[in-house]
Amino acid sequence: MYMQYDNGVPADRIMGALWIKSTASQGAGNCVEVAELPDGRVAVRNSRHPSGPALVYTRQEMAAFVAGARDGEFDGLTA
Template sequence: MFQPNLANAVWRKSSRSGSGNNCVEVADNLTEIVAVRDSKDPHGPALIFSLGDWETFTTGIKRGEFDTLN
């Protein structure tokens, strides 16, 4: 199983997250992957996405493909 090295990950929260600690954090400064984790559990597991999969996902968000209120 692929175990990426996240030691150099620079984690960031969305500017829309507010001041709470109930968010997801993204590290997109890594080579060829994007990591996502729960801010409440910073030492816990992270989801790992290829750059292409992450781009497809974020493009879908921007297009409203995941909106459930429509």
């Protein structure tokens, strides 16, 4: 049996999480990290606060976000 994790869980309490970040990260501490959870959902955390809260998304939610990012829907947020 696995733990059920909800939004806001302290990221360092997610047992066995293998956090990964983009190779585009420059090491300046401004990285978003993701980890696959045992139930297939995806946790997201801020690398500057590794024990801070994690947001938890379904695969479908992550796919929608990635598709939107790929299509440039959020480009105005990075300018």
